[in-house]
Amino acid sequence: MDRRQFLKWGSFMTVTIATGGLTACGGGDDGDEPDTGNPENFNFVHGVASGDPKPDSVVVWTRVEGNNGKRPVVVRLQVSTQQDFAPQSLLVNEPLMARPEWDYTIRNKVTGLTAGTRYFYRFLLGNRASTVGRTRTAAAAGTPLSQLRFAFVSCQDWNANHWAGMEELVQQDLDFIVHVGDYIYEAVPGGSRAGLVEDRHTALQLPNGTVLPDASVYATTLDDYRYLYRSYRSDTRLQALHAAFPMIAIWDDHEFSDNCWQDRQTYDSDDDQTPRTARRRAASQAWFEYLPADVSLDTSNPSFQNIQIYRSFTFGNLATLLMTDERLYRANHVMPEETIGRTVGSLYLVPADTLAATEAQKISAAGNALTPVSMLGDTQRAWWQDRVGGANTTWKLWGNQLSLLRMQVDVTKAIADLIARALVQAHSALSSLQSAIASALESDLATAKAAGTYANLAYTELRNLLSQAGIDAAAFDANIRPLIESRLPAISLLDRFILNTDQWDGFNAERKNLMAFLKANSVRNVVALSGDIHGFFGGQVMDDYDAASPMPVMVDLVTAGLSSNSLLSSFRALVDNDQEFAALRELIYSDVGGVLFNAFDNTLRAFNSWIRHADTNAEGYALVTLTPDKLSCTFHTLKSVSGGVAPALPATASTRVLEVAAGTADVSVL
Missing domain, CATH: 2.60.40.380 (Purple acid phosphatase-like, N-terminal)
Structure with missing residues (x-):
C-alpha cells in the first residue's frame, strides 16, 4: 500500500x-x-x-x-x-x-x-x-499527586434548554473534562421545538436524514452526522470549553441512535432486526473526526466494529481512569422491544421478576456465558478486569455512560401507601392507623394481583383492621371502598418494576460479575462517573441487589444532562399522557395551585435504600476534587431559560456536595 x-x-x-x-x-x-x-x-x-x-x-x-x-x-x-x-x-x-x-x-x-x-x-x-x-x-505514573480537579458532563442537547453551564465551567481551574456521552443528539425535532430552548440555538436541518412518525428527523448519512458536529461546535461556549481544558470523551447512544446496541437502531418495536452497518460506521467516523481522542479508525475494515474507543488513563499515584464503550459491543436488550411491542415494558418500567427470569434463560441457553446478556462484551470485560485489577493508584475512576445503581419501584406497596394517606386525609380519625392500613391494603392488592383481576377483591385484611376501629361493612362499602377504587391502577401495574433496562439494571448478571471481581480481588476506591439518565444521583453499587443483605462494593455518581430535559419531565409526560399510568401520577409529581412538587425523588429513595441522593428535576454538571483521602463531588443545578435567553452568569441555581471517603463504598451527602 x-x-x-x-x-x-x-x-x-x-x-x-x-x-x-x-x-x-x-x-x-x-x-x-x-x-x-x-x-x-x-x-x-x-x-x-x-x-x-x-x-x-x-x-x-x-x-x-x-x-x-x-x-x-x-x-x-x-x-x-x-x-x-x-x-x-x-x-x-x-x-x-x-x-x-x-x-x-x-x-x-x-x-x-x-x-x-x-x-x-x-x-x-x-x-x-x-x-x-x-x-x-497528566502526571507521570507513580508520581505523588496531592489533588486532581475535573468536571464530568453528559447529554448536551442542542434542542433543549441552554448551554450556559459550559460558559460557567470555563471559569473553573480544572485539569481536564470527562464527557460520558451524548455529545450530540442524532434526531432533530420536526416543526416547532417542544419545551424551552434558547433562541441562539436555531433549528437544525439535516442534509439528508430520515423522518420518524413524530416528524422528527434522524441522522442517517456521514454528511448528517458531520453537520451535527459542525453545528454543535459552532457554539462559542462549547468552543471555549474545548480551548480551556483537554477533554476525555466516550460516546453513548445519541452519537449514533437512541437506545442503540451494536449497529442496531430502536426507533420502533422491530427496528433492531435490521443491521444498520453503514449508518453505524458513519456515526463512528464523524465522532472520530470531531473528538480529539487518541484512538484509531480502520476504514478498510468493513465491520461496524472498526474502531475501539475504550481506553485508560493514569494520573500519578492518585487515579486511574477507565473509559468504557457501552454501545458498540452490547447484546440486545434482555427484553427486546419486538416481544412487547413498545418501549414501556421492554426498556422502561419492566417487571423485575420477568426481567430476571428472561436473563437467566438467556444465560442458560448460552452455557452459562454472559455473552448474550453483556453490555461490555467479553473482550472489553476482560480488559476492564485487567486494568482495574492491576491499577496501583489510590482511586479507580470509571467513565461509565450508564448508571450502575438499581432503580426500582414496588408499585403495589407505593399505591397502598398513597391510598392509606388519602384515607387518613379523608377520615382524620384513622390517622393513627395509616401504616397498618397501608400494610393491610398491600396484602389485599397482592391477592388481587395473584388472581389477575380486581373483580373478586374482598379487602379482607383491610376490612378486618378497620372493623377494630368501628368501621362496619356498610360504612366500608359506602365511605372507604369508593375512595380506594378511584385510585387503583391497572392490575398489570401491581408489580415491582425496574425503571430503565437500557442502563446497567438491564444487564444485572454482568454487573454482579464485575462486582464479584472487585470483591474477590479486594479492589477498593472504585467510583463510577455516569450520565445518560438526565438527573443527579449518588449511591452504592451493591454486590447483588436482589440478595437478602446486599453488600456495597463501589460508588456511582451520576450527573444530570448539561441541557437535556430532565428525567422528571419524561415520567411526568408518561403519567399525564398515557391513561394506563395516570394512577401513578402522585408517585411522580403533584400540582398544588399551579406549583409543581417533585415526588419522584422520594419515590426512588423509598424503594432503593442504596441511593443516597436523587434529583430528577435538574440540568447541570459535576465538579470533582480528588485527593488521597477523599473524592468530593459538587453537583451544579442550572437556572432555567427565560424568554429564550440563557441565564447570565453565575448560571448555577444550587449545589449539592457528595463525598466518598477513601477506603469506603458509600456516599455522604453534605
Missing part, C-alpha cells in the same frame, strides 16, 4: 514530536496538491480542542472552513510553553494537511511532552491564527 492509499484508507492521525518534526500518517505532501489560495478565504470557525492527556502526549484538533471540498489545505500547528508563542518557546512548529476525506478536520498527537505541564497551542493559515488553546499533560 503506497503512502497516498494509506492516507485515503488508513486511520487519520498525524503525530508530531515536541522539538521535532512530523513523524506519522496524514502529514505528507504527496498525493493531491494542497489548496494554496488566499488564506483569507479560510477560517477556524469551529475552534480548537485538545484531549486524552497522557504524561508525554496530548491530541490537538481543529477544522478548516472555507475549503472547496476537493483539495487539502495546509495548516501550521504551533505548541508552546508560553501563551505568546515566542519563537524560543516553540516546541512544535509544523505544517499539517486538512484533508477533504476527513471533513477538513485535523487530529494531531503531540508526543515528547513533559508530564504534569501546561502547554499552549494554536493553528495558522498563513499568518492568521486560530484561538489559542491550553492543555495539560
Whole structure:
C-alpha cells in the first residue's frame, strides 16, 4: 500500500514530536496538491480542542472552513510553553494537511511532552491564527499527586434548554473534562421545538436524514452526522470549553441512535432486526473526526466494529481512569422491544421478576456465558478486569455512560401507601392507623394481583383492621371502598418494576460479575462517573441487589444532562399522557395551585435504600476534587431559560456536595 492509499484508507492521525518534526500518517505532501489560495478565504470557525492527556502526549484538533471540498489545505500547528508563542518557546512548529476525506478536520498527537505541564497551542493559515488553546499533560505514573480537579458532563442537547453551564465551567481551574456521552443528539425535532430552548440555538436541518412518525428527523448519512458536529461546535461556549481544558470523551447512544446496541437502531418495536452497518460506521467516523481522542479508525475494515474507543488513563499515584464503550459491543436488550411491542415494558418500567427470569434463560441457553446478556462484551470485560485489577493508584475512576445503581419501584406497596394517606386525609380519625392500613391494603392488592383481576377483591385484611376501629361493612362499602377504587391502577401495574433496562439494571448478571471481581480481588476506591439518565444521583453499587443483605462494593455518581430535559419531565409526560399510568401520577409529581412538587425523588429513595441522593428535576454538571483521602463531588443545578435567553452568569441555581471517603463504598451527602 503506497503512502497516498494509506492516507485515503488508513486511520487519520498525524503525530508530531515536541522539538521535532512530523513523524506519522496524514502529514505528507504527496498525493493531491494542497489548496494554496488566499488564506483569507479560510477560517477556524469551529475552534480548537485538545484531549486524552497522557504524561508525554496530548491530541490537538481543529477544522478548516472555507475549503472547496476537493483539495487539502495546509495548516501550521504551533505548541508552546508560553501563551505568546515566542519563537524560543516553540516546541512544535509544523505544517499539517486538512484533508477533504476527513471533513477538513485535523487530529494531531503531540508526543515528547513533559508530564504534569501546561502547554499552549494554536493553528495558522498563513499568518492568521486560530484561538489559542491550553492543555495539560497528566502526571507521570507513580508520581505523588496531592489533588486532581475535573468536571464530568453528559447529554448536551442542542434542542433543549441552554448551554450556559459550559460558559460557567470555563471559569473553573480544572485539569481536564470527562464527557460520558451524548455529545450530540442524532434526531432533530420536526416543526416547532417542544419545551424551552434558547433562541441562539436555531433549528437544525439535516442534509439528508430520515423522518420518524413524530416528524422528527434522524441522522442517517456521514454528511448528517458531520453537520451535527459542525453545528454543535459552532457554539462559542462549547468552543471555549474545548480551548480551556483537554477533554476525555466516550460516546453513548445519541452519537449514533437512541437506545442503540451494536449497529442496531430502536426507533420502533422491530427496528433492531435490521443491521444498520453503514449508518453505524458513519456515526463512528464523524465522532472520530470531531473528538480529539487518541484512538484509531480502520476504514478498510468493513465491520461496524472498526474502531475501539475504550481506553485508560493514569494520573500519578492518585487515579486511574477507565473509559468504557457501552454501545458498540452490547447484546440486545434482555427484553427486546419486538416481544412487547413498545418501549414501556421492554426498556422502561419492566417487571423485575420477568426481567430476571428472561436473563437467566438467556444465560442458560448460552452455557452459562454472559455473552448474550453483556453490555461490555467479553473482550472489553476482560480488559476492564485487567486494568482495574492491576491499577496501583489510590482511586479507580470509571467513565461509565450508564448508571450502575438499581432503580426500582414496588408499585403495589407505593399505591397502598398513597391510598392509606388519602384515607387518613379523608377520615382524620384513622390517622393513627395509616401504616397498618397501608400494610393491610398491600396484602389485599397482592391477592388481587395473584388472581389477575380486581373483580373478586374482598379487602379482607383491610376490612378486618378497620372493623377494630368501628368501621362496619356498610360504612366500608359506602365511605372507604369508593375512595380506594378511584385510585387503583391497572392490575398489570401491581408489580415491582425496574425503571430503565437500557442502563446497567438491564444487564444485572454482568454487573454482579464485575462486582464479584472487585470483591474477590479486594479492589477498593472504585467510583463510577455516569450520565445518560438526565438527573443527579449518588449511591452504592451493591454486590447483588436482589440478595437478602446486599453488600456495597463501589460508588456511582451520576450527573444530570448539561441541557437535556430532565428525567422528571419524561415520567411526568408518561403519567399525564398515557391513561394506563395516570394512577401513578402522585408517585411522580403533584400540582398544588399551579406549583409543581417533585415526588419522584422520594419515590426512588423509598424503594432503593442504596441511593443516597436523587434529583430528577435538574440540568447541570459535576465538579470533582480528588485527593488521597477523599473524592468530593459538587453537583451544579442550572437556572432555567427565560424568554429564550440563557441565564447570565453565575448560571448555577444550587449545589449539592457528595463525598466518598477513601477506603469506603458509600456516599455522604453534605
